[in-house]
Amino acid sequence: MTFLKDEGKKEGLEIEIIEFNDFILPNTALSEGEIDANSYQHEPFLKDQNETRGLKLASVAKTILLPLGIYAEKLTDLAALPYGAKVAIPNDATNGGRALRLLEKMGLLTLKPEAGLTPSVLDIAANPKHLKLVEVEAPQLPRVLPDVEIAVINTDWVIVSGLDPQKALAKEDTTSPYANILVTKACDVEKAEIKKLVNLYHSDATKKFIQNSFKGVILPAWTGEDKKAEAPGSPAPSAPEA
Structure with missing residues (x-):
């Protein structure tokens, strides 16, 4: 995240990194508006959180995979x-x-x-x-x-x-459904700041940083199809139903 914070400054996006020490608080903080996005969970976990806790959070992009x-x-x-x-x-x-x-x-x-x-x-x-x-x-x-x-x-x-x-x-490889995702509130998926954060994650610079720094231990999880989804005029990610 420090790398993304530095890259964000170049694009005029200020990123404040907040660390949590459990798996529940990041979604609570996001749902209550204390943070704008989080990046630590995968789709099955988010789905369970939305269903069991009544949250309205949405995935906007894949980020990294820590392979099992x-x-x-x-x-x-x-x-x-x-x-x-x-x-x-x-x-x-x-x-x-x-x-x-x-x-x-x-x-x-x-x-x-x-x-x-x-x-x-x-x-x-x-x-x-x-x-x-x-x-x-x-x-x-x-x-x-x-x-x-x-x-x-x-x-x-x-x-x-x-x-x-x-x-x-x-x-696991990058086809795994357990890749980490960038998550925000369902009502915020179209915000310019969120889209800019997605583009930072999916940049060639970020991909090279992950590959050079982690040597296959951590993998960039996005694909060409993910990049297409970010193109101007493309539909927004689906959000959970109210």
């Missing part, structure tokens, strides 16, 4: 994962479901078609290797690696624990 990855202490190839292997995943609904989706993408299990973006272990339709799923508090996942064959871990906890993110056996 599959890590192991000894295993070097997922193809060698043994039958009956212990697999640790986050125990919260959103990240646990995200982990199951990654395991499915890697061909390790199959989920029920109706499971959606936040499946649980009850939504597993096929488990051909009879994997034993162990649900663990997300921050503790790096610590249980010696006790399991693989663990599905969020990038932030990988970094905090000192693991090497480049040694993941598999990772």
Whole structure:
């Protein structure tokens, strides 16, 4: 965000960075008008917040992806994962479901078609290797690696624990629906300041900064289609119904 703040000054946009220490307060502050936008959550989380808390917030752009990855202490190839292997995943609904989706993408299990973006272990339709799923508090996942064959871990906890993110056996890519998004109030999506902030996020300079600074650990999540959506005269992002 410091990079964006500096880039914003060049475009006449003053950005004040406010940090929060939990996942609920940023949306509360936004809904109550204490801030103009936030950037920390993904679409499934925002959808849940709008539905369960009666908020009227809207996503206006993808920002970055901190890829969920599959890590192991000894295993070097997922193809060698043994039958009956212990697999640790986050125990919260959103990240646990995200982990199951990654395991499915890697061909390790199959989920029920109706499971959606936040499946649980009850939504597993096929488990051909009879994997034993162990649900663990997300921050503790790096610590249980010696006790399991693989663990599905969020990038932030990988970094905090000192693991090497480049040694993941598999990772989400930028097609993931769990990319972070820029969020504002539904009534503010057309504000000039918000559109300018989106353009700053999606600039070539920001993309190069992310790529050069994080070397694939954090990825720019927007695509060419996102850029088209910012073109003058394009329709505004859809907002939640009142």
